Amino acid sequence: MNPTDRFPRTHLGQFPTALHLAAPWQIHAAATVLLKRDDLTGFGLAGNKVRPLEYLMADALKCDSNVVVTGGAAGSNFIGACAHAAAAVGLDCEIEVAGDPMEAWPVLLLMAQATGAVIHFTGQDRSLINEQVERRAAELAAEGRRPYPVPRGGATAVGGLGFATAAIELYEQCNVRGTDPNQVTVVLPVGSGASIAGFLAGSDFLGAMWKVVGVSVSRNVDEMRGVITDLSTQTSELLGRGAPSMTNFTIIDAVGSHDQELDANGAFARDEAFRRVGVLLDPTYGVPAYEIISQITGDSNDTVVWWLTGGLPAAIESLTVMGNRESVVAKNV
Ligand SMILES: Cc1ncc(COP(=O)(O)O)c(C=O)c1O
Structure with a gap:
């Protein structure tokens, strides 16, 4: 085994x-x-990002979470993949995107949006994303949701x-x-x-x-x-x-x-x-x-x-x- x-x-x-x-x-x-x-x-x-997500989504379900919160740069492969994986297993997803909204969104962000994920632009540098993910997860918990925070890249x-x-x-x-x-x-x-x-x-x-x-x-x-x-x-x-x-x-x-x-x-x-x-x-x-x-x-x-x-x-x-x-x-x- x-x-x-x-x-x-x-x-x-x-x-x-x-x-x-x-x-x-x-x-x-x-x-x-x-x-x-x-x-x-x-x-x-x-x-490659589906590999960590297979375990992360299963863990989120095991923890009885109902919303996955993650983040990254606008062009991050992980955020698009995570939104897709969350949708596939029936979980909501919120994404914290570094920086400000841009005119033309990268394809992965568009894909994340297509899965129904909620997208927030943080206006901040990518290095602060993990803190922002935790902050948003705490807000959701205070609203009675059951968040599953996932740091950048599923790390x-x-x-x-x-x-x-x-x-x-x-x-x-x-x-x-x-x-x-x-x-x-x-x-x-x-x-x-x-x-x-x-x-x-x-x-x-x-x-x-x-x-x-x-x-x-x-x-x-x-x-x-x-x-x-x-x-x-x-x-x-x-x-x-x-x-x-x-x-x-x-x-x-x-x-x-x-x-x-x-x-x-x-x-x-x-x-x-x-x-x-x-x-x-x-x-x-x-x-x-x-x-x-x-x-x-x-x-x-x-x-x-x-x-x-x-x-x-x-x-x-x-x-x-x-x-x-x-x-x-x-x-x-
Ligand atoms: C295409 C691609 N290759 C490699 C990596 C690196 O993987 P990791 O973040 O697990 O180091 C990433 C991360 O997003 C990626 O999108």
């Missing part, structure tokens, strides 16, 4: 997600590159169970393929840290010796390492264990490496990944992870697992910028 099986889970996504060779890319890379397709989890456009011990399960899933897939898990390097983009923290807790439980590389896009290395250590310890404790080993864990600073609108290098990387591998990468998470993976695969003979986490709405929004490029504008001759 998997250690995560004893926790309630609402099945929203399609698991296991595929693990397959990045076949066309093998021409360019020394390493064997395997794609882990969490961009195709099959629940709206939630990508709680329970949320971490999603990627603890993912570690077990990957381990089994490696064994089926005949790939030695101890010769594998797993690369994951890191935002809130929920995914990688859960993955490290699951890896520790398994005793997996794979290398884990986190590409941090929102916090510097020291700060992020602290967040991940705390979170993974909390998830490990749920699994009946102490703090997980961090020996094989590396975190790389990619903060601010790309804006929503990619610079020339970022656009080159995005287009190269699309040509070589056939995957659409979002500017915030996908492109920085690809840049790191390109470096690793150039000089390693390990098997590299590239965790594709989704971010499709932002990936598509980033592509529209391409239409303005001279090279694709038809010329009359």
Whole structure:
């Protein structure tokens, strides 16, 4: 029995997600590159975020809550996914969005609205979101509602169970393929840290010796390492264990490496990944992870697992910028 099986889970996504060779890319890379397709989890456009949400929504139901409260930046994949998951299990949802209302809403916010979620703009910085979520949950409780507050990205011990399960899933897939898990390097983009923290807790439980590389896009290395250590310890404790080993864990600073609108290098990387591998990468998470993976695969003979986490709405929004490029504008001759 998997250690995560004893926790309630609402099945929203399609698991296991595929693990397959990045076949066309093998021409360019020394390493064997395997794609882990969490961009195709099959629940709206939630990508990797449906994993923590399966456990969080089940926990909310177990706690007899009737309204989920969460928050994030306007372009956050998590808020759209959380609104969708709450609606799917019959819970109300309120979302605290950093900053002020904008003219054109990002697709994920529109999707959240389409689920019936109540959306508030906080007028404040994203770093204050978790406090605002707690404040709103307290207000709702005072009104007699039963709120279930979820911090940014689903970064709680329970949320971490999603990627603890993912570690077990990957381990089994490696064994089926005949790939030695101890010769594998797993690369994951890191935002809130929920995914990688859960993955490290699951890896520790398994005793997996794979290398884990986190590409941090929102916090510097020291700060992020602290967040991940705390979170993974909390998830490990749920699994009946102490703090997980961090020996094989590396975190790389990619903060601010790309804006929503990619610079020339970022656009080159995005287009190269699309040509070589056939995957659409979002500017915030996908492109920085690809840049790191390109470096690793150039000089390693390990098997590299590239965790594709989704971010499709932002990936598509980033592509529209391409239409303005001279090279694709038809010329009359
Ligand atoms: C597309 C995508 N990839 C990666 C991540 C990072 O996941 P985490 O927040 O669990 O670190 C996110 C977070 O929202 C995301 O939306």
